[in-house]
Each structure stands twice: as C-alpha cells, then as structure tokens.
Amino acid sequence: AQTVTQSQPEMSVQEAETVTLSCTYDTSESDYYLFWYKQPPSRQMILVIRQEAYKQQNATENRFSVNFQKAAKSFSLKISDSQLGDAAMYFCAYRGNQGGKLIFGQGTELSVKP
Amino acid sequence: EAGVTQFPSHSVIEKGQTVTLRCDPISGHDNLYWYRRVMGKEIKFLLHFVKESKQDESGMPNNRFLAERTGGTYSTLKVQPAELEDSGVYFCASSPQGFLAGGPANEQFFGPGTRLTVL
Numbered sequence: 001a002q003t004v005t006q007s008q009p010e011m012s013v014q015e016a017e018t019v020t021l022s023c024t025y026d027t028s029e030s031d032y033y034l035f036w037y038k039q040p041p042s043r044q045m046i047l048v049i050r051q052e053a054y055k056q057q058n059a060t061e062n063r064f065s066v067n068f069q070k071a072a073k074s075f076s077l078k079i080s081d082s083q084l085g086d087a088a089m090y091f092c093a094y095r096g097n098q099g100g101k102l103i104f105g106q107g108t109e110l111s112v113k114p
Numbered sequence: 115e116a117g118v119t120q121f122p123s124h125s126v127i128e129k130g131q132t133v134t135l136r137c138d139p140i141s142g143h144d145n146l147y148w149y150r151r152v153m154g155k156e157i158k159f160l161l162h163f164v165k166e167s168k169q170d171e172s173g174m175p176n177n178r179f180l181a182e183r184t185g186g187t188y189s190t191l192k193v194q195p196a197e198l199e200d201s202g203v204y205f206c207a208s209s210p211q212g213f214l215a216g217g218p219a220n221e222q223f224f225g226p227g228t229r230l231t232v233l
Contacts (some may be wrong), residue, residue, distance in 0.1 A: 004156070042228045044118075046224070052223075100147065101147065101159040101162055102222060107154075
C-alpha cells in the first residue's frame with residue numbers, strides 16, 4: 001500500500017525568506033501523481049502544485065516549486081519570498097494512475113513571521 | 115462558479131445518535147470523494163463516487179457509515195450510530211470526468227469540511 005510521510009509537523013519562516021517542506025512517499029507503482037495542497041486557517045484546501053511522475057522536470061508555480069526525486073521517493077515543496085498569506089497547513093498527497101483517491105501525509109503547519 | 119459546499123459546517127452530537135453530512139460538488143463534476151481527518155492526523159480517504167455509482171469504498175471504516183449520491187449530484191454521508199472515534203473533520207471533494215486520465219482532470223476541489231464532534 002502507498003504511504004505518504006511528512007516528518008515536519010510545524011515549520012516557521014521569516015517573511016520574504018525561503019522555506020522547504022519535506023515529503024516522502026512509498027509506492028511500487030511507476031506512474032503516479034504528487035500534489036501539495038494548502039489549507040489556510042478556517043478556509044478550504046486548495047491545490048498549490050502538481051507533479052506527474054513521468055515528468056523529470058520539476059513543477060513550478062510562481063513562488064512555489066518542487067524538488068521531485070523519483071528514485072529517492074521524495075517530493076519537497078519550496079516556497080520562495082514567503083508571504084504572510086502563505087501561513088497554512090500544507091498537505092502532501094499521492095494519487096496512483098489507476099484510481100482517483102488521494103493519499104495524504106500528516107500535514108505541516110507553516111507559520112510566517114513578519 | 116460555485117465551489118464545493120458542505121453542510122453543516124459543525125455538528126455536535128451525543129454518542130449513539132445519527133448525523134447526516136451533505137456535500138454539493140461543483141456542477142458537472144462526475145467524481146465525488148469523501149475524506150476524513152481525525153484528531154489532527156492525516157486525511158484519510160473514505161470513498162469515491164463516479165456519478166451515482168460507488169467506484170471505491172475501500173476507506174469506509176465500518177457499516178455505521180452509509181454514503182449515497184442519488185442522481186449523481188449531491189452526496190450524503192450518514193453515521194449511525196455515531197461513536198466517539200468518529201469525531202473529526204469530514205471533507206468532500208469533486209473533480210471532472212476522466213479521473214483515470216492525466217492532465218487537469220486530476221485536480222480535486224475540496225469543500226470547507228464538516229467538523230463533527232461526538233460526545
């Protein structure tokens with residue numbers, strides 16, 4: 001069975017600086033998708049960034065980028081130029097190629113200090 | 115375009131009572147998912163509808179949980195009778211058709227969740 005692990009329950013970053021959130025996963029599948037979702041306090045969870053496993057190039061979305069290491073089964077999220085609005089719970093998630101369900105990590109709560 | 119909505123936002127019930135949660139997906143989305151986050155742990159999958167059919171219900175914890183999606187629109191998740199360990203946040207998500215394919219259809223859009231407290 002696939003598993004996703006986020007080993008950092010809490011992280012803190014100074015405004016305008018860079019922070020990296022870690023995520024590792026375990027799977028025997030070769031084709032799959034990885035996601036980072038963000039849930040701000042009292043708000044809905046939204047997709048931050050997505051990576052297809054067959055793509056070698058790391059995904060980027062403005063200030064958000066990933067470091068996808070398929071062999072190491074690692075999928076970290078880098079947030080550059082952190083802003084106060086980045087404060088949220090971040091979830092790493094895995095989706096296999098044959099089904100729709102997402103498998104989530106435990107979440108990392110990110111705080112941004114002004 | 116309206117997002118995924120869930121009702122109620124909070125529910126507090128006594129052990130042994132029944133509660134029904136409702137999810138309205140984004141209009142036109144064939145796929146509807148239920149997830150649950152218990153006691154600050156990871157979010158766990160419960161089940162997946164494609165239109166009105168249950169595609170995958172492997173995450174349903176036991177037969178006290180009953181999910182329906184009549185007509186392929188909104189869905190309900192009934193817990194009967196509720197137990198203390200059912201407390202948590204129940205999320206609903208929806209996505210367009212083609213969940214087996216790659217591309218934009220993979221994104222799941224989440225509702226705000228229903229916080230269930232069983233006393």
